[in-house]
Amino acid sequence: xxxxxxxxxxxxxxxxxxxxxxxxxxxxxxxxxxxxxxxxxxxxxxxxxxxxxxxxxxxxxxxxxxxxxxxxxxxxxxxxxxxxxxxxxxxxxxxxxxxxxxxxxxxxxxxxxxxxxxxxxxxxxxxxxxxxxxxxxxxxxxxxxxxxxxxxxxxxxxxxxxxxxxxxxxxx
Ligand SMILES: [Zn+2]
Numbered sequence: 001x002x003x004x005x006x007x008x009x010x011x012x013x014x015x016x017x018x019x020x021x022x023x024x025x026x027x028x029x030x031x032x033x034x035x036x037x038x039x040x041x042x043x044x045x046x047x048x049x050x051x052x053x054x055x056x057x058x059x060x061x062x063x064x065x066x067x068x069x070x071x072x073x074x075x076x077x078x079x080x081x082x083x084x085x086x087x088x089x090x091x092x093x094x095x096x097x098x099x100x101x102x103x104x105x106x107x108x109x110x111x112x113x114x115x116x117x118x119x120x121x122x123x124x125x126x127x128x129x130x131x132x133x134x135x136x137x138x139x140x141x142x143x144x145x146x147x148x149x150x151x152x153x154x155x156x157x158x159x160x161x162x163x164x165x166x167x168x169x170x171x172x
Pocket of ligand 1: 043068069101
C-alpha cells in the first residue's frame with residue numbers, strides 16, 4: 001500500500017455519513033454566488049454553526065474561518081474576490097465568547113506547544129489578542145479601508161455568545 005492511499009481507518013465514518021447525505025441531496029441547483037450577498041468571517045471554534053446562527057442555509061453565504069476570526073491577508077484576498085465575483089455586498093466579522101485565541105497571549109501558545117510537544121513554533125504568528133474587541137475594531141477597519149474592496153460593500157462586526165447563541169452587534 002502506498003503512503004498516499006486514502007486513510008479509511010480515520011475517515012470511514014465520514015464516508016458513511018456522506019453516503020446517507022447523497023440520498024436526500026437537494027442543493028444541485030445552487031450556484032457559487034452568495035444568494036444572500038453575505039460573507040461571514042468567524043472562528044474555527046467547533047461550537048459555531050455560522051449558517052444556522054443567522055438563519056441561513058447552503059448557498060446563502062461565503063464562510064471564512066480561522067483561529068480567532070482574524071482578518072488576515074488571506075481573508076482579505078478572499079473577500080476581494082467574493083465582493084467582485086461572487087455577489088458579496090455585506091461582510092460580517094464574528095468572533096465569539098470563550099475564545100482561546102482571546103484568552104492567551106501569543107507567547108503562551110508557543111510555550112504550551114513547546115512544553116507539550118517539544119516543537120518551536122515561534123516562527124508563526126498566531127494573532128492571538130486578549131483585547132478581543134480592540135482586535136475586532138482594527139480588523140473591521142482593515143477591511144473598510146482596504147483600497148481594492150468593491151465600493152459600497154457594508155462591513156459590520158458582531159460577537160457570538162457560545163452559551164446562549166446570541167449575536168451582539170458590535171459598536172466600535
Ligand atoms: Zn475561537
